[in-house]
Amino acid sequence: MRVALVTTTQHGHLNPYVPVVNALRAAGSEVALLLLSADGGALDERRRRALGRAEVHTIGQVEMAPWSGDPAKIGPMLRSSPVADRTAEALRATAADFALVDSLPVTASAMAGAQASGVPYGMIWANLGGVCPREHRRGRWPYDEQVGDYLTGHGVLWSARTHSARSPILNLMPAIPALLGNDAVTDNGVQLVGLPGAPGPRGDEVAFPDLDRTDPGRPVVYVSFGTIFYRRPDLLRTVITGAAATGAQVIASVGDLAGELALPDEVLTAPYLPQREVLRRADVFITHGGYNSVAESIRAETPMLVIPLAVDQPVQAHFVAGAGFGTALEPAGVTEQAVADAVAGLLDPARDYRDRLRAAQPECGDSAVRTAELVIGTVGTLQRKGEQ
Template sequence: MPVPPDDGAAAPGHGGGRPHVAFFTAAAHSHITPLLGTVAELVRRGVRVSYATTERFAPMVEAAGAEAVTFRSSLPADPADWPTDTRRLPLLYLADARATLPELEDRFAGRPPDLVVTEDPAGAGAVLAAKRGVPSMQVWTYLATPRHWSRTDPHVPGANPFAGEFLTGLAGFLRDEGVPTDVREHLDAAFSGGLVLVPRSFQPDAQSYGDAYTFAGPALPPEPEPGGWTPPPGDVPVALVTLGSIDHAHPEFHAMAAEAFAGLDWHLVMAVGERTDPALLGPLPPNVEAHRWVPQRAVLARASLVVHHGGMATTMESLHHGVPSLVVPRLPEQAANARRLRELGLGVALPLRSVTADVLRRAVTGLHAHEGVRSRVRAVRDEIVRAGHAGAAADAVERRLLRA
């Protein structure tokens, strides 16, 4: 349904009534969760927040106080149906933006937002903002960058060979929607500053990012998830194993992790994901529990270590709670996060192909005994507190509203 008319209950926006901020991100846990704290804080301050997402994630954004503006995504529901060549993913996202824009235009017909917050300058939200003349603000749930990936020199090693096709497609998208801006100007304007949801120390070359970038750190929801997990008695160390919310259907990895912790003076909590039946892992050691999902923040609040895939959302949640990371990456983005954690002395990484139960066991005990790692992780946790996380992120959004 279209966004309902404003009730005019708080500070004035451009069209009267409360200021209206619309969020547009990928419909995935790892893209939505990092923004829910910002959403909740803006709502608390009297800002009207809408969030464009799919039906699956509507309850999540509504719980943070936002109005869910639902749409039907054309993206495959099963990760197994996605392109095996991840360099083609931007073309898939661009096609989805073109497919969903008409529906989103209809949803926002009642009243356009005063500001669009988007993570994708080629996404439907950014193009809708450009088409309607609405100001937009870039948000990075990953590392910030001063330039869009498609603008890199194609001769640089690692450059995406599909950049030319992407730029041509985006130019056609803008042209078809009546946006007069040149595609390169459109991308450069988007990457001229914005909100970064990592601590400044985690950002490589952070000194080169000026005041136009707000490094708020992870802006998690204000309250941990409700119950559903009971901590073990006593002061036994707790470890969490998770492979994230998308590519988690790897029961062989979870079985190997259970074997690694068997007999250790640890309590292991495994979140195996919705595609794995915990019962298929067979009998587990008495100090190991497995669930499809766990209240991750509640477990992290008690954890001494987390074994994970290296996704940025899990990485930031771990740092937010002061928990060292043992990363087993599968994708290039995850490997980059693992490298950054190692560079900063915040954890260790293991190559996927060489992980065995014995290797994992030795890595866990070695990392847990490393006081230097624990000290540096605590320092980053303190930096996140000083940065202001959700409060600082909401401040940045409100400053952008004032300039709109």
């Protein structure tokens, strides 16, 4: 059995699929990873090693900037993209029995290519946009409508309730009921498969010896705005300073901004951190709301302050606050005092944040293994039908 997985080179999308690739391979499937290079990004050596012997093919380029520009340009951009044809060609060339497509707006052309290829395909998500009611995506509507018109014109199913694509065969949402509550839209047979990633190591983690420098008598606040959205030195400095004002030990992932931030020596920083390890030590996580970060924080039972900066992050902020796993603060409302007040509230045991996170643990599961089971089961069913 050969399975193709289509996604982008962005860490927030590639990272959660590394365990999926490995779970499929462990279950006996051959896997071809079809990558769209986002803003010229490439598969780095750590992630290449983590993927083991899976095939990797680059099928085209996508640019992020247009998705914050004039929405009217999105439709023409998608229609002129060569990605659809290249995706269809790659799926046929790899002789895939099934394709699993990362469903997000920038992969819309790849979805059209999967539809055109004739290869059976399913959808999987790397954020909560696929189950979020459209009223919470109001800021993205002009873009969503362009994507919906493009995809329906190519025969791809479209959920008007979520402004998201659907597969007629298999739709997998890496999420849990405790996070989504009663607010999720699971039309077209969307199945929840547990939180993204897997409980164990992914295989591309880095070291952070300074973690041993933290004072066990003080709460730890971990700050990270991810690998794309961190480049906001003024906002990052305000957040870190506000968190430190509570008396907490602050650990921050700052990319290449350390020289610009002028932080006190006691603030521990690194360009990139072993996030899951740091979260297990942290008492509060201040995050932009990328879904990988949210899921890892839930697994670590670490309450969150979500400061959503763009794209799908307001969706995650909505669900985190609704589940009582943390609170949210709009970027325009970020001051040192607002951050200090939010951190103090998250540290207050009377507010039960950790209790709710602890109660959710039995649902977290291993979404990679569950995804592999469902994909393999679906392919088996399709093959049996084809033999009848």
